[in-house]
Amino acid sequence: MRLQYPGSVRIVSVPCTGKVDLIHIMRAFEKGADGVYVLGCMEGECRYESGNLRARKRVDKARDLLERIGIGGERVAMYNLSSSEAPRFVAYAREMTERIKKLGPNPIKATSKKHKAAGAGAA
Amino acid sequence: MIVAKPKPVEEVIESVSGFDRILLVGCNECVTVCEAGGRKEVGVLASALRMHFMNQGRNVQIDEVTLERQCDREYLEEIRNRIDQYGAVLSLACGVGVQFMAETYFQTPVLPGVDTCFMGVTEERGLWSERCQxxxxxxxxxxxxxxxxxxxxxxxxxxxxxxxxxxxxxxxxxxxxxxxxxxxxxxxxxxxxxxxxxxxxxxxxxxxxxxxxxxxxxxxxx
Structure with a gap:
């Protein structure tokens, strides 16, 4: 199957979603990511028993924290699928891309640009 | 160990909002074990604060360091040569660490990032309870x-x-x-x-x- 998914999605592969920590999601946003979604195995089918369940908790935590600091919790999501489900992989990539397009770019990118422009003007 | 829990991020933001250079200091002891103020929590909170202020168009410098302990002078001394660069210290240690930091660096405002709760045990991950007063x-x-x-x-x-x-x-x-x-x-x-x-x-x-x-x-x- 050679399916196309949106080119704006950048994949960071990890051995298990249990490896994804809150700080990884936060740093992605700090470096300018517009959205982050974690794609894990089906719940109950983790090779390491609870990796994907831990990831979901961390995603929930990231969502809460990003909402509180004004970046927007909806920019983070967790999806589950099996490794052979390519069409679903594409569907999730499209769903997330659409959602982020509606939300617009990461707000800190706009303000840091303004900031830099103001700094350059003053210089 | 001394059990603490993170303060709500809104409260932390309010307490540090008057400063432009902040040193966020974690502690490698009890608050690391109860996942409230160790290196990991320092990293996440620093990132959250940086993004919050960036989003407001403010250029706030937030640096991170985690000390072995904040209740012993020898470890607090490790930041003596850089403390003057900061307008405030946000300490994620227990109330003991925050106070000893404030005593050691008398001219720098030291703010707490966690609520210190009690001396207790980890019953299971995410559940702590009191054992000693x-x-x-x-x-x-x-x-x-x-x-x-x-x-x-x-x-x-x-x-x-x-x-x-x-x-x-x-x-x-x-x-x-x-x-x-x-x-x-x-x-x-x-x-x-x-x-x-x-x-x-x-x-x-x-x-x-x-x-x-x-x-x-x-x-x-x-």
Missing amino acids: GCGQCVLARTGGICPVSRCAKRLFNGPCGGSTRGKCELSKDLECAWQLIIDRLTELGRLDDYEELAPIKDWSTERAGGPRRVEREDVRQ
Whole structure:
């Protein structure tokens, strides 16, 4: 199957979603990511028993924290699928891309640009 | 260990919002174990604060460091050469660490990033409960290793009160009656006779009621 998914999605592969920590999601946003979604195995089918369940908790935590600091919790999501489900992989990539397009770019990118422009003007 | 929980991020933001250069200092001891103020939590909070201020168009410098302890001078000294660069320190140590930091760096505002709760244990990950109130005169030898000062709501010393029902405290159905636990354990140990002995009146002057305390030991003092 050679399916196309949106080119704006950048994949960071990890051995298990249990490896994804809150700080990884936060740093992605700090470096300018517009959205982050974690794609894990089906719940109950983790090779390491609870990796994907831990990831979901961390995603929930990231969502809460990003909402509180004004970046927007909806920019983070967790999806589950099996490794052979390519069409679903594409569907999730499209769903997330659409959602982020509606939300617009990461707000800190706009303000840091303004900031830099103001700094350059003053210089 | 000393158990603490992170302050809500809104409260932290409000407390540091007046500063442009902030040093976020974690502690490698108790608050690391209870996942409130270790290196990981420092990283996440620093990132959150940076993004919050960036989003507001403010250029706030937030640097991170995690010390071995904040309740010993030698570790606090590690930041002496850089402390002057910062308008404030946000400490994720327990209240002890925050205060010792403030004493050590008298001219720098030191703000707490966690709420310090009690001395307790990790029952399981994400669940901590109180075990000791530092009363200064341990009675565990007589009570089967279960503390009536910290675990009985009324701090009773000679058996349960009338509020003990089916092993639970009247405060909550989730709270074990400390005296039920004590009796169960003494029974298990075959030492129920200990329960029959009246406890002497406790000297509460060694507890917090006697004012701020200190331990002075000439044998180890230099």
